[in-house]
Amino acid sequence: MKLLDLSILLMSIGILLIIISFFFKNSSQKIEKDVEELSISIFQETNNLKRRMKIVEEELLLEPEFQVKSKTAPSPQQVQSPKVQQVMQAVQQAAQASKVTSTTTQTKPIHQIIVSQVHELNKQGLSVAEISIRSNLTEEQVRQVIANGGR
Incomplete structure (x- = not known):
C-alpha cells in the first residue's frame, strides 16, 4: 500500500x-526577442553611419574646385565664398610651412593613387600650387610627378 501511495504522490506532484x-513566462523567448531587437537597432545604426560617411566623403571629394572648367564658366576663385578662400589660404600657408620641414626629411615614395590624382588635376588645368x-x-x-609622367 505504501508503494502505491508513493507513486500516486509522485505522479500528482509531476502533474x-x-x-x-x-503559467510561468518563458524567459528564453524574452531574451531572444531582446537580442533580435538589439541586432536590428545595431544594423540600423551601422547603416546610418555608413550613409553619413558616404555623404561626408562625397562632400570632401566633390567641392566646387573639382568641377571641369568651361570657357564661359567663372574661375573657382570667383565662385568661392570668402570663408572658403580664407580656409584655402590657411591650408596654403600650412603646406608651405610643412614644405620647409619636409625638405630636411627623407622623401617617401608617392603612392600611385596620388600620382593619378595629380595627373587628373593637371589635366583639369589647375596650377601646381592648387594641386599640391x-x-x-x-x-x-x-x-x-608631372615631369615623370607617373613613373
Missing part, C-alpha cells in the same frame, strides 16, 4: 509541476 509551468594643396604634396613633388 502539478507541469500545470504550474504553463589637394594632394598633400610639395610643389616640387607635384612638378616631379
